[in-house]
Amino acid sequence: MVRTVKLRVRVNHEVYFALEEVVKEYGGILEDALEYGLRSGVNSFVRLKAGIYGAERERHGGLPSHYIYTACEDVSMRLKSFLRLRRLGRAYTDRPELRSVTVHLDDHLWRFGLDAIQVATKRGWVGLEPQYHRLFWMYLNGGWGLASEARFKLLKGNVVEIYLVFKKGEPEPYEPKGFLPIDLNEDSVSTIVDGAPVLLETNNRKITLGYHYRRLAITRGKSTGDRDVRGRLRMLKERDRKLDARRKLAKLIVMEALRTRSAIVLENLPKRAPEHMVKGIRDKQLRLRIYHSAFSSMKRQIIEETREYGVPVILVNPSHTSSLCPIHGARINYRPNGSNAPRVGKCPVGGELWHRDVAALYNLLRKAGDGRPMPLASTGPHDPHVIKMNVRPRAKSLHSIMSKMKVQGQTVSEA
Numbered sequence: 014m015v016r017t018v019k020l021r022v023r024v025n026h027e028v029y030f031a032l033e034e035v036v037k038e039y040g041g042i043l044e045d046a047l048e049y050g051l052r053s054g055v056n057s058f059v060r061l062k063a064g065i066y067g068a069e070r071e072r073h074g075g076l077p078s079h080y081i082y083t084a085c086e087d088v089s090m091r092l093k094s095f096l097r098l099r100r101l102g103r104a105y106t107d108r109p110e111l112r113s114v115t116v117h118l119d120d121h122l123w124r125f126g127l128d129a130i131q132v133a134t135k136r137g138w139v140g141l142e143p144q145y146h147r148l149f150w151m152y153l154n155g156g157w158g159l160a161s162e163a164r165f166k167l168l169k170g171n172v173v174e175i176y177l178v179f180k181k182g183e184p185e186p187y188e189p190k191g192f193l194p195i196d197l198n199e200d201s202v203s204t205i206v207d208g209a210p211v212l213l214e215t216n217n218r219k220i221t222l223g224y225h226y227r228r229l230a231i232t233r234g235k236s237t238g239d240r241d242v243r244g245r246l247r248m249l250k251e252r253d254r255k256l257d258a259r260r261k262l263a264k265l266i267v268m269e270a271l272r273t274r275s276a277i278v279l280e281n282l283p284k285r286a287p288e289h290m291v292k293g294i295r296d297k298q299l300r301l302r303i304y305h306s307a308f309s310s311m312k313r314q315i316i317e318e319t320r321e322y323g324v325p326v327i328l329v330n331p332s333h334t335s336s337l338c339p340i341h342g343a344r345i346n347y348r349p350n351g352s353n354a355p356r357v358g359k360c361p362v363g364g365e366l367w368h369r370d371v372a373a374l375y376n377l378l379r380k381a382g383d384g385r386p387m388p389l390a391s392t393g394p395h396d397p398h399v400i401k402m403n404v405r406p407r408a409k410s411l412h413s414i415m416s417k418m419k420v421q422g423q424t425v426s427e428a
Contacts, residue, residue, distance in 0.1 A: 014183055014320055015160075016152055020175045021168075022143040029171045031134040036167055038073050038135075039080055040114040045069060046088040051108055056092035061085040075135040083117035113166070115176075120161040130175060132165065141173055152179040184323035189276035192327070194377035195266060195315065196334070196370055197280065199306045202262055203370040203397060205378075206269060206411045210371045210397035213265075213411075215258050221305040222298070224251040255307060258402070263314040269411045270324045277324060278381040279316075280331035282309055329380040338367060339375035357396070368396050 024032075042065075049064050050056055062085040069081050091109045098104040124131040129140040153159070157179035164176040196203040200218045204211055231245045270277050290303050319326050338345055338360035345367050347358035356369050378385075400414060 014181045016157065016179045016181075018149050018152060018177045018179065020143040020145070020149065020177065021172055022141050022175065023170070023172050024139075024141060026171065028139045028141070029167070029173070031136045031139050032132065032165070032167060032173060034136075035076065035080065035132075035134050036114055036116055038076050039084055039116050040111070042069050042073065042081055042084040043088055043111055043114065046085050047091070047109060047111065050088060050092050056089055056096065058086050058089040061089055077122060077133045077135075079119055079121040079133075080116070083119055083122070087117050115164050115166040118163045118165065123163050125159060125163075125177075130163075141175065143175060149177070157181045181321075183320050186323045186325040187274060189274060189325050191273060191275040192278050192378055192381045192383050193266070193270045193273065193275040194278045194374045194381070196373040196377065197282075197308050197311050198370065199302060201370070201399075202266070202311065203374055204266060204269070204411070205374055206415055209415075210368075210374055211411065211415075212370055212397040212399045213262060214399060214401050215262065216402055217255065217258075217306055218302055220251060220254055221302050224249055225301060259307070259311050259314045262311070263318040265411050266315055267318040267322055267324055270319070271322050272410060272412060275324075276327050276381070277315065277319060278327045278329060278377045279312055280334065280377070281328035282312060282331060284309075327381050329377060334376040334380075335369045335373040337372070337376060338362065338365065339372055339379055340365065345372060371397050 045068070046061050046065055050061055053060075053064060055061055055064060062082060065085070066081055070078060073081070095104060095109040118132065122133045124138075127145075129142050131138045131140050158181065160178035160180050162178055166174050168174055194205060201215055202213045204213070227249060228246065231242060235242050237243065237246070266277065269275075286308050294300055294303070316326055318324075336344055341360055341362040343360055343362045345358035345360055347355040347369070358367055358369070358372075359365070360367065400411075
């Protein structure tokens with residue numbers, strides 16, 4: 014497992030100038046290695062280094078030679094990624110573009126110390142003294158080992174951004190005693206806590222539309238090439254807000270599975286799932302919401318979190334999870350309510366009322382091999398409980414949220 018911690022430090026002019034020299038020459042090596050790779054049809058690190066090392070060593074004599082090694086590794090990864098995207102038909106340029114330069118460091122180019130991080134330059138070693146934050150100490154003292162590689166890039170205002178890499182072996186998955194189904198939706202994530210279906214709000218729809226209208230307001234009547242417009246667009250934090258919500262939700266879900274020693278059951282979504290989901294949909298706003306829902310990103314975040322704690326994951330076929338009655342297997346008749354996807358429907362065989370998300374949860378359990386009887390009344394309206402985002406800002410587990418609400422006499426709203 015690999016985790017990256019980002020640190021920022023403001024340095025004096027001399028240190029910044031020494032690092033700026035490295036960045037400029039490193040960028041030149043990247044350009045030369047990329048040209049050589051495209052011209053020669055080479056994308057392996059060894060062949061790139063063999064092809065350009067002599068000329069680059071002569072051209073950049075004062076630069077530590079290992080910068081040529083790390084630049085070749087950087088270009089090798091860029092070329093392989095570009096070729097893979099081109100095979101998939103997802104490359105939108107004729108060649109890889111070097112839009113920004115992040116300098117890669119190996120163990121010959123940097124030294125770590127709690128008092129300072131030293132980086133090799135043409136002018137010798139320079140020291141960086143960052144303020145280590147809580148996340149850094151959590152990894153350093155939590156059994157993670159600091160890797161030999163690191164990266165840095167320069168920002169405005171004499172600021173250096175450093176990326177430290179931590180590594181740790183994966184624990185063996187435990188033998189599960191049960192199953193924890195997870196159903197991913199546009200505006201929520203559904204699961205079962207203490208036997209009760211629960212819907213965890215993400216507010217993804219509100220965030221997506223809010224930032225969409227902000228972008229329209231910023232760019233209305235103006236070019237996106239305008240400096241002021243670009244600056245205002247960069248200040249928008251849609252990606253950061255969604256990533257933060259995904260990480261917190263994934264942690265809560267994995268902690269609940271770990272508490273109950275359960276395996277997490279997820280839908281095995283196809284690659285580029287939104288493109289399949291928007292077929293036949295003409296509503297531009299709905300298409301935008303689906304594309305920005307990031308179902309696959311939420312799935313990857315949960316799986317990545319399970320690797321750290323040894324929680325087993327079961328991927329099942331996603332077909333018909335919300336459209337079939339978990340008891341009789343008949344297609345549920347969802348009552349029209351004016352929306353594109355009515356939430357409550359009725360089984361034509363047994364007459365049970367099913368909420369779409371609850372049906373999906375129990376169908377996921379059935380597909381995972383859970384043979385326990387359905388713990389619901391035959392004709393009850395099976396609505397999930399809803400936990401809003403403001404209820405769980407620093408919660409340790411879903412079980413603690415439910416228990417705290419019961420102790421305080423609060424009731425969790427129903428969908």
